[in-house]
Amino acid sequence: MSPGQIAALIAAGAFVLLVLLLAIPLVKLGRALDEATIAIRKAHENSTPLFVEANTTLNHVNTQLERVDGITANARAVTGNVSALTSLFTATLGGPLVKAAALSYGVSKALRARRAKKGGDADAGRRSRRARGGRK
Template identity: 80%
Template sequence: MSAGHIAALIAAGAFVLLVLFLAIALIKLGRTLDEATIAIRKAHENTDPILHGANDTITHVNTQLERVDGITANAQAVSGNVSALSSVFTATLGGPLVKTAAFSYGVTKAMRARRKAKAEDNGKHARRGRKGGRR
């Protein structure tokens, strides 16, 4: 065997070792890809029920929002009716009520002033009578 043959045998052995290391790495990479495929399959199987549940939930939420829209429209109509009723009440009874309140206030004030004046007159007459009775 010559030096060329020995070098060829060493090179062939090194190539075999390189092929073995690459084969082991490829086998490990294949297992990793298989596990990733299984994980993706499981995730896909588990997301279908979740997506169906989310779809049902969104459908129910939309139904409730439609109800809320109806309630809001009714509340707006009631608010408009109350405003109109308030305007009618103010127009029909507001003026007379204000006039009645002002009249009753004026009568009460006049009665108090008259009572006060009467009380002062009675007090003056009562004092004069006492002075005159002492003499």
């Protein structure tokens, strides 16, 4: 055996050792890819019931939203009716009630002032003049 043949045997042995060392991570990578494939397949199989449930939930939500739309439309109608009723009440009874209250206040004030003059109550007369803005 010549030194060149020995060197070739050493090189061949090193090459075999290198191939074996590289084969181990490649085998492990293959197993990991197989597991990933299985996991993806299971996720795909289990996604169908999930999508069915999500679709059912969305249908229920849409039903509830339609009900809420009806409720808000009714509330809008009620507020419009209340607004119209309030403006009608203010127009028909508000003005006359204010005038009647002002008249009754004026009459009671005049009667108090008249009683104060009749009764000779000097203090009542002064109080009446002070309220009107007269002299003390």
